[in-house]
Amino acid sequence: MEQLLGAHTSIQGGVSAAVDLAEKLKFTAMQIFTKNNNQWKGKPLSDEEINSYKLKLKDSGIKFVVSHDSYLINLCAKDEEILQKSRDAFLDELTRCELLDIPFLNFHPGAHGGNGEDYGIKLIAESLNIVHSKTKNFKVKSMLEVTAGQGTALGYKFEHLANIIDLVEHKERMSVCIDTAHIFAAGYNIKDEKEYKKVINDFEKIVGLSRLNCFHINDSKKELGSRVDRHDHIGKGFIGVEGFRNIMNDKRLTHIPKILETPKGKEQLEDLENLSVLKSLIR
Numbered sequence: 001m002e003q004l005l006g007a008h009t010s011i012q013g014g015v016s017a018a019v020d021l022a023e024k025l026k027f028t029a030m031q032i033f034t035k036n037n038n039q040w041k042g043k044p045l046s047d048e049e050i051n052s053y054k055l056k057l058k059d060s061g062i063k064f065v066v067s068h069d070s071y072l073i074n075l076c077a078k079d080e081e082i083l084q085k086s087r088d089a090f091l092d093e094l095t096r097c098e099l100l101d102i103p104f105l106n107f108h109p110g111a112h113g114g115n116g117e118d119y120g121i122k123l124i125a126e127s128l129n130i131v132h133s134k135t136k137n138f139k140v141k142s143m144l145e146v147t148a149g150q151g152t153a154l155g156y157k158f159e160h161l162a163n164i165i166d167l168v169e170h171k172e173r174m175s176v177c178i179d180t181a182h183i184f185a186a187g188y189n190i191k192d193e194k195e196y197k198k199v200i201n202d203f204e205k206i207v208g209l210s211r212l213n214c215f216h217i218n219d220s221k222k223e224l225g226s227r228v229d230r231h232d233h234i235g236k237g238f239i240g241v242e243g244f245r246n247i248m249n250d251k252r253l254t255h256i257p258k259i260l261e262t263p264k265g266k267e268q269l270e271d272l273e274n275l276s277v278l279k280s281l282i283r
Contacts, residue, residue: 003248004029004064005278007260007271014049015100019056025268029064029257031106031216034096037070040089042096050099064257066143066177066214067100069093069107075127076120076154078113083127086110091131097140104213106143106177109155109164120154125167132170143175143213148185148222148229156186156227158206165211176207179216179261180247181232184239187225191243200250215258217244217278233262234274245281 006027009018015034022030035042057065073090077083090107097105110127112120128142144164149156165174180190189195203209219237221230235241247253258278264270 001254002028003254003282004257005259005275006030006062006064006257007262007264007268007275008032008068009268010266014052015045016049016052016056019053019060019062021268022062023056023060025272026061027271028061029066029259030062031066031068031259031261032102033070034067034093034100034102035070037068038072039070040072040085041092045096045099053100064214065102066104066106066257066259067093067097067102069105073107074110075107076110076112076115076123078115083123087127087130090127091134094131094135094138094140094142098135098138102140104141104143104175104177106145106214108145108147108153109160111152112154113152117154117160120152121160121163122167124154125164128164128174129167129169132168132173138173141173141175141213143177145177145216146179146182146186148182149227150185150229156182158203162206165207174211175213176211177214177216178203178212179218180239180243181216181218181220181237182229184220184224184243185222185226185228185230187227189224190246191224191239193242193246196243196246200252209252212253212256215247215253215256216261217247217258217274218261219244231262233270234260234277241277241281244278248278248281249283 006029147155219232222228
């Protein structure tokens, strides 16, 4: 089975332009923003843009698309105004994904800002329940991402994700993404082969591999357990090629799309180099 591989792809020129670029780079999977990721509100998607995106995607070799939400969104924000803005923005992001037939909206769970992890987890689930209740017939799933645990960010333990999902009413709408740089920085040793097996087995027991629908494939500029989120090129960071060899050859993960979020220029040629390294590791 051929693995689905690609990268986060620029939407400069519109969401449909991302399909052109991903196709040019021969991606079979891609991640995009559906709006400016540093703004609360985005310009509404026109019918023309939606149709153009769908037609291009249908004629392309891209088999998997995920959207990443705005970095401003915090579903357990301490400030009530930010919390409300975050919920409204998340609702808008889900709506944009639904219009584009994008099946997953990836997001970082949130940062509790000093209110405590248990309180933050409950508030994230409450936010998701509110937004899901307003989008009852939507097909798009909310995809929780494992984090590095920087500051008061939640999601750096598999248990955090499991506890959020437990409190979400419509569990069928929940999905998970593992970011390799994040879990390594959070203290999960995916570099050592024996430890790697334990990490994946623990994830299966705590969250369930059936919920894992995407990998963000990034090396880490920071050490194991540093709790600092910094991405590096494949094999250039502290994870090294060993960790990615473990993932690329794990039969349980072959079908799961793997998407780069490594540093890149406008043409994204660095992505081709990183994908080449990943492919070379497949036995």
